[in-house]
Amino acid sequence: MSSLLKIRAERDQMSAIERRIADFMLENAHLLRDYSSQQLADALQISQSSVVKFSQKLGFKGYPDLKYSIGEAVARGSDVPVKATAKSARATVRESLAETLWQSKSRAEEETRLINDAGTLNEIATLLSRAGKVFCIGFGDDGLAAQAFAQRLALLGTLALHHADAVPMTANISSAERGDVLVVFSEQGQHAALNQLCRQFRERQGKVVSVTRHTSNPLRAHADATLLVSAHDERSHVQPLLYQSALQHLLDQIFVLMCDGDRLEQLNTNLEHVQHLLDPKL
Structure with missing residues (x-):
């Protein structure tokens, strides 16, 4: 089960602090490998324990395991929204919109299935x-x-x-x-x-x-x-x-x-x- 998909699917059930952590991870998944739990906590102005508890609530032993899982998802590329690629840059506007909408629907359906x-x-x-x-x-x-x-x-x-x-x-x-x-x-x-x-x-x-x-x-x-x-x-x-x-x-x-x-x-x-x-x- 993808960690990024699980975060998106569970976001509505999270507390305010947990949603801040979730949003940061979803928006900066490709940068997360450079953040320790303390650095992430400092960036969000929350306690380090909140980051650890967030990771454990998602079923991971701790933040390092969650970070590793997110890194694998980024490497696969299937769970990270595609903002721009060489192919989409060359495509027509209509094709680009259709591709983006299809990807968004696919993510929503997978989150719902989870x-x-x-x-x-x-x-x-x-x-x-x-x-x-x-x-x-x-x-x-x-x-x-x-x-x-x-x-x-x-x-x-x-x-x-x-x-x-x-x-x-x-x-x-x-x-x-x-x-x-x-x-x-x-x-x-x-x-x-x-x-x-x-x-x-x-x-x-x-x-x-x-x-x-x-x-x-x-x-x-x-x-x-x-x-x-x-x-x-x-x-x-x-x-x-x-x-x-x-x-x-x-x-x-x-x-x-x-x-x-x-x-x-x-x-x-x-x-x-x-x-x-x-x-x-x-």
């Missing part, structure tokens, strides 16, 4: 597969993701209900039963109405799955299982693109895990029906 272990994904796929009904809700861009996910579940033969409004969803939840699942999409996990829906759903002994950023937020506290997204970029117009890309990749993993046996057969049958509707000549 923080969602296989056990959690299997658990959520099993919950959804066994559910009598699956309710999906989200607002704004989260609502688009919720709608698309509900449609995919429907193709698998799951009774999936989607709403982008808390009021009709409240009415639907009144029909929820033990074993049903509510999937709540909220990037920041702060919306009070969604938290209220989660409480109501759990009162009916249903299971709640939250889909949020990798931050501490109220929605995660109300969930039985969580899907987490890590996607960062200083450019305000790019960061939402990275979030949606990483989120889609995460949901695709859940969908593929559910595609087995009778469900896969049902999916193929439904896809044939859809194709006939779109092209009656077939």
